[in-house]
Amino acid sequence: MIRCRSCGAIHPPNTLFCDECGSRLSEARQVDTDPLPDEPPAAPAASSPITISLSTPDSVKRYERMLDGELLIGRLDPATGAHPDIDLSDMQGQLQGVSRRHARLIRRGQQVLLEDLHSLNGTFVRGMRLIAHNPQVIQPGDELQFGRVILKIDY
């Protein structure tokens, strides 16, 4: 049996799409039991890294990172081993509904994708909630929302 990572429905092995939520079921028979799995190391990119900047709508707070494989967005919590690349603790992350491992930015060629990591309060792009574990291509200038934290992305 395999389990849908975004809604938890159970399906026979080799099922490709979840009937319940419409998501693509990832690798057959890979069952996620660990709530905080280790991420596989990111593959090295062929060309130079992309500089990503995330800023609050009032531009008071700004995070700048190099994106070469992927960047984890969440809240620092050494107890559970959550060491996000972009730590939203300093934006009152916990109060604002940010999960420890909330979402990640992934680089694919020159494209940047955002994947929700089954966060409790959701990840939104231009106001639409992402389906967990379904990476979406995002554009410079998009407004991203993690829980209640809103950040504009530029690269």
Added chain:
Amino acid sequence: MPSQRTYYELLGVPPTASTEEIKRAYRQLVKTLHPDVAKRDGIVENVTARFQELQQAYETLIDTRRRQFYDMQLDAERVRTMRRTAFTLRLTSSHPHLQLLNEPQLIYVLAEIKSAILQKSARPTLNLCLVLDRSLSMDGARWQQAKEAAFYLVDQLQSNDILSVIAFSDRARPVVRGQVGADRTVAKTNVRNLQPNGGTELLQGVNAGLDELRKWRSANTLDHMILLTDGQTYGDEDGCLAAADAAASEKIGMTLLGLGADWNEKLLDEMAARGGGFSTFIDAPSKLVTVFKERFAELTNVLARDMQLIAHLNEQAQLKDVFRVTPDIARVQVKDNVIPLGLLEHDRPIRLLLELLVTGKTLGAQRILHAEASGELLNGSGERESVSDETSIEFTDSARLDDSVPHAIEDLLARLAVFKVQEKAMAEAERGEHVRATTRLQNLATHLLNFGEIELARAALLEAGELTRTGHLSDEGRKRIRYGTRRLSQNAALNQDAP
């Protein structure tokens, strides 16, 4: 001289039969053919020869090695003698190899039925009946456009086509009597003089329409009803379904068009499904003529009618679900492994996605599905043509990592999955499970956006809001989503790279 019948035919079993089934069939046949018994029953002709033939067939088929070799010979023979058929059937499986597991696994089989005719001959002769709802609610722009649509049909007729027009409200009455070479001016005048009044009693219209069609139907004509309604019918739903069944058995096709928000989409869809027909939603009267034009073009493009697919599964496989995915997405009816598919057009293939639950028993290749597509050709001969194909799976002891699912199947599945989410949301809303339905509609909107269906995504979000506020879906939004998601397969990868 070798027998013309295959060993499978001799034993009366499908090519997917298991050893167990073959043994059973053999034992039954041996009882009737054993020289001693036959003599007693007075069957004397060629008994010994037939018995020997049967013996040979049996011994070949119960031995796995010999059966495989025989199957290869059969395949080669089939390729050599392949007739030029009017249409073809091709099965494509999502997983040619499966790891042997002790639990059922899901595989998808895409069945594609396609015209094989390169040079189109003349279009089929039509025996059409237009059944118009003339209830009071049709008054105004709706009626004006319905008349325009009727005029369009009248203008398209060729000299040997037949068109009848029925108008119905609480009762039905023929407005234009079908006859070969009817006077167009008279037909139009009769339609023009009609005024809407009364309620909607669908069965009245359906029955009167079928009666007209029956007068003129023949092996050479494409007999088809186009029904247009804008209102709910009350109390005659069962009668309508029975009429749809009767039409299906007489090979009379149906196009059921619902105008505006206030008609029973479940009834119309169900009636269409009984014979593999077509039903849709028209949101504005201004689109009526366009819909008629498109539908008329499709009808004149028909190659065969009464199409059906028969699926024989071996004992390791079980049919979980079947959907038609093109020309549009719809749940199809399966009765005793027979799936009615209606009309096959020259340039629009019929594609089905079959979901099979497969439980492997032994390592090695297994034929799990034998499918046969058949239909009645509309080339004047009235003959039925039939083609078949098979799907095998090789069970291996470890997972094959190099297998990838064909892109066309994966893309169609993604679209079908969204259609299914829609079905679930509608069912939940109807059962009063508002919270679940709302979440599902929001989820649906996200998927629709991913497919670039912005309008449809907006409709889904609006209905999610409507449900939270009022506890109901709006009649219009429900139809917009239901029929909009059916068209999701029209932009599928498969359709775009088709020649």
